Amino acid sequence: MLRVAVPNKGSLSEAATEILAEAGYRQRRTTKDLSLTDPDNGVEFYYLRPRDIAVYVGEGTLDVGISGRDLVLDSHAAAETILELGFGGSTFRFAGRPGVARSVKDLEGKRIATSFAGILSDHLAENGVKASVVKLDGAVESAVQLGVADVIADVVETGTTLRQAGLEVFGDPILKSEAVLIKRHAVTLQPNGLEQLVRRLEGVLVARNYVMMDYDIRAEAVEAANAVAPGLESPTVSPLHREGWVAVRVMVPRAEAQRIMDQLWEIGGRAILTTDIHACRI
Ligand SMILES: Nc1ncnc2c1ncn2[C@@H]1O[C@H](COP(=O)(O)OP(=O)(O)OP(=O)(O)O)[C@@H](O)[C@H]1O
Ligand SMILES: O=P(O)(O)OC[C@H]1O[C@H](OP(=O)(O)OP(=O)(O)O)[C@H](O)[C@@H]1O
Numbered sequence: 001m002l003r004v005a006v007p008n009k010g011s012l013s014e015a016a017t018e019i020l021a022e023a024g025y026r027q028r029r030t031t032k033d034l035s036l037t038d039p040d041n042g043v044e045f046y047y048l049r050p051r052d053i054a055v056y057v058g059e060g061t062l063d064v065g066i067s068g069r070d071l072v073l074d075s076h077a078a079a080e081t082i083l084e085l086g087f088g089g090s091t092f093r094f095a096g097r098p099g100v101a102r103s104v105k106d107l108e109g110k111r112i113a114t115s116f117a118g119i120l121s122d123h124l125a126e127n128g129v130k131a132s133v134v135k136l137d138g139a140v141e142s143a144v145q146l147g148v149a150d151v152i153a154d155v156v157e158t159g160t161t162l163r164q165a166g167l168e169v170f171g172d173p174i175l176k177s178e179a180v181l182i183k184r185h186a187v188t189l190q191p192n193g194l195e196q197l198v199r200r201l202e203g204v205l206v207a208r209n210y211v212m213m214d215y216d217i218r219a220e221a222v223e224a225a226n227a228v229a230p231g232l233e234s235p236t237v238s239p240l241h242r243e244g245w246v247a248v249r250v251m252v253p254r255a256e257a258q259r260i261m262d263q264l265w266e267i268g269g270r271a272i273l274t275t276d277i278h279a280c281r282i
């Protein structure tokens with residue numbers, strides 16, 4: 001059986017369970033369950049802290065897992081990304097009281113609080129900056145007000161928490177993160193069921209990110225229309241009963257659907273419809 005680690009709590013937990021359920025796997029009913037077997041798909045799911053998932057997968061105790069890119073890098077575990085999952089997006093950034101520093105270079109000798117000591121230490125070393133790292137478990141934003149640190153390095157999503165603490169980001173983002181599916185470094189033998197898991201998750205991502213677009217157009221305008229909406233491989237073009245007209249079916253990125261509809265209309269597309277893709281294998 002393929003053994004898969006899934007975040008049990010925190011920001012990634014609900015979305016991870018959701019994407020696996022959408023990919024057709026059984027998922028736990030209550031947040032108290034520690035593991036769950038899906039015999040029909042030959043998979044066992046283990047619900048663990050996302051920070052620990054990199055360790056289990058890196059050690060080879062579990063085959064694959066879902067975690068955050070930042071947590072994986074921070075752990076220095078021997079794990080690598082197989083697939084980016086498009087949720088749990090965040091940036092890892094420096095923040096402090098307004099004017100305290102402008103870049104990492106200003107942090108020599110300062111005290112920096114973080115719950116990602118691995119990433120922070122690596123970043124300081126890369127920039128040749130010596131500072132003291134204050135490792136905290138959470139609520140890092142309070143560290144400056146409470147006097148335990150001069151600045152912080154923390155996960156920023158909307159920026160609300162920083163604002164509430166009277167802090168501002170400074171310097172370049174240290175890291176951009178999102179949820180990722182990981183496996184152990186350098187395993188050549190693919191465990192049974194992994195290829196199926198990846199293909200199913202890719203299918204969910206495509207179904208989420210693309211819509212199906214149908215429209216009618218005069219045959220001589222098809223080339224111009226294909227330039228606007230080329231599809232993943234090539235659009236399907238079928239003859240219409242009406243002389244000189246064809247029906248076109250093509251996948252387009254969901255985020256660009258309205259712009260593409262406007263452009264197709266301009267070059268003569270009519271009866272332009274979009275429909276959601278429920279599931280797919282590409
Ligand atoms: N608003 C957010 N807050 C924290 N982590 C976030 C946020 N948005 C995305 N993430 C990502 O979620 C992962 C952190 O998940 P984790 O479960 O450890 O923390 P959490 O959501 O802060 O939960 P907890 O409060 O239990 O620490 C990281 O990969 C982080 O980049
Ligand atoms: O930019 P925002 O949208 O405000 O989100 C980022 C904040 O959310 C997380 O904290 P969380 O609530 O998980 O508490 P924690 O720091 O104790 O983990 C994270 O550590 C930041 O503090």
Ligand SMILES: [Mg+2]
Pocket residue numbers: 138
């Ligand atoms: Mg947190």
